Each structure stands twice: as C-alpha cells, then as structure tokens.
Amino acid sequence: MKDAEKAPFPHQGGRARKKRPSRTRDNLVYAAVWLACAAPLAWLAFRAFTGDLGVNPIETLVRQLGVWGLRLLLVGLAITPAAVILRKPRLVRFRRTIGLFAFAYVTLHLSSYIGVDLFFDFGQLVKDILKRPFITLGMAAFALLIPLAVTSTNGWVLRMGRAAWSRLHWLIYVIVPLGVAHYYLLVKADHRPPLVYGAILAVLLGWRVWRAMRPSP
Numbered sequence: 001m002k003d004a005e006k007a008p009f010p011h012q013g014g015r016a017r018k019k020r021p022s023r024t025r026d027n028l029v030y031a032a033v034w035l036a037c038a039a040p041l042a043w044l045a046f047r048a049f050t051g052d053l054g055v056n057p058i059e060t061l062v063r064q065l066g067v068w069g070l071r072l073l074l075v076g077l078a079i080t081p082a083a084v085i086l087r088k089p090r091l092v093r094f095r096r097t098i099g100l101f102a103f104a105y106v107t108l109h110l111s112s113y114i115g116v117d118l119f120f121d122f123g124q125l126v127k128d129i130l131k132r133p134f135i136t137l138g139m140a141a142f143a144l145l146i147p148l149a150v151t152s153t154n155g156w157v158l159r160m161g162r163a164a165w166s167r168l169h170w171l172i173y174v175i176v177p178l179g180v181a182h183y184y185l186l187v188k189a190d191h192r193p194p195l196v197y198g199a200i201l202a203v204l205l206g207w208r209v210w211r212a213m214r215p216s217p
C-alpha cells in the first residue's frame, strides 16, 4: 500500500547509468503481479460457480478469502526485505498493488461473512464483535486497513506530506499481527497454520528491527 514512486531508481542520475527496463517489460511484469494477485479470487469464483466448494461452501468461501487477505498482507510486508536483500529497489513499486489486493480480499471476506453467513443481520454482527474475540480483532484489523487503502494514491501522499503518510502506514505493523491473532483465536484444534503465519510475520518484523538497530556503516 506504500507509494510506488518511492523506489530509488538506480538508472536515474550518476555516471554509471544502468539501462532502464523497457516499458513493455515493465508493463508485462506489472500485469503478471496483477494476475498473480487476482488468480486466487478467480479460482474461488470458478469453484463457487461450479459447486466445488465442498460440504460447507460458505465456510470455505469466508475462510479462503480471509487466508488470501492475510497471505497478501504478508507478501506486502516481504517486499521491502526482498528489495534490499536482492538489491532490486524497483520491487517496492508493487507494494501498493499487493496491499490494495489484500484490502479487496479482506473486504470480500467481511462482506461474505455479513451477507452469506449472517444474512445482513447487523445486530448479530455487533453482538459478534462484542462477544467473539476473534471477530473483535478481525474487525479492528479491517478498520485500521481502511485509512491505508484510502490514502494509497499519489494525491494523498502529496496532500499529507511524505513523512505523515509514512507514519500512517506504520499501522500495517499493527494490522498484520491483529490478522494473525484473529486466525489463531478462531482455530479450535490445529494451531499450526496460524503459528506458521505468525512465524513468517516474526521474521519480517524481526528483520526490520535488526536493520533499524544495527550500527550505521
């Protein structure tokens, strides 16, 4: 969800100019990222239309949308470490697309829960938020995602100023742990899957802490 233009472009300025990747190649890579993000949704829609969502299709739908939302949030968090470690700064231009797709999946996750599971019973939703801790955490994560999605455009970066915009986007470090905790609390038997996502999150956050604390060269 961070701004695409923030990437340091090594080909601009300096004596040793690197060749800029062609616009066609750039567009193809961008289309591939877009398709990779949309593919799980298309596959889920196909399975829904062909009646292939198993014995409890509503549960499968809600859960699959949730798990893809969480995966994309983690992929978004992995972009900066990948860009630094692989020395590919231009990777950061995909953060916004990936973040917006994560938001779309989580919105569909919430909508399918409200529409297909609760039949738009908003009173029940309020009761769930108050009484079921995993729903409380999920809802908190969703509410915090909204300002990030709204301010994801270049216009908002200019309006807010880069520093304030970056500070707001620190919310992602609260949102993703809330998403993992939401998952952990709703699982009744096998806690391994949410723990695996939690471990990935710990590595991604740990890398940032390590980088911030290491002495500057």
Ligand code: HEM
Residues within 6 Å of the ligand: 059, 062, 063, 064, 066, 067, 068, 069, 070, 106, 109, 110, 113, 135, 137, 138, 139, 140, 141, 142, 145, 175, 179, 180, 182, 183, 186
């Ligand atoms: C950032 C926000 C959220 C994330 C990342 C997220 C993620 C997830 C994940 C990973 C699962 C489990 C999928 C599985 O079992 O394979 C899940 C399940 C679920 N989530 Fe969320 N979720 C979020 C927000 C919400 C919200 C706002 C609600 C409703 C108010 C909600 C309601 C549910 C329900 C009802 C289930 C299924 C529980 C069950 O079948 O027992 N989630 N979510």
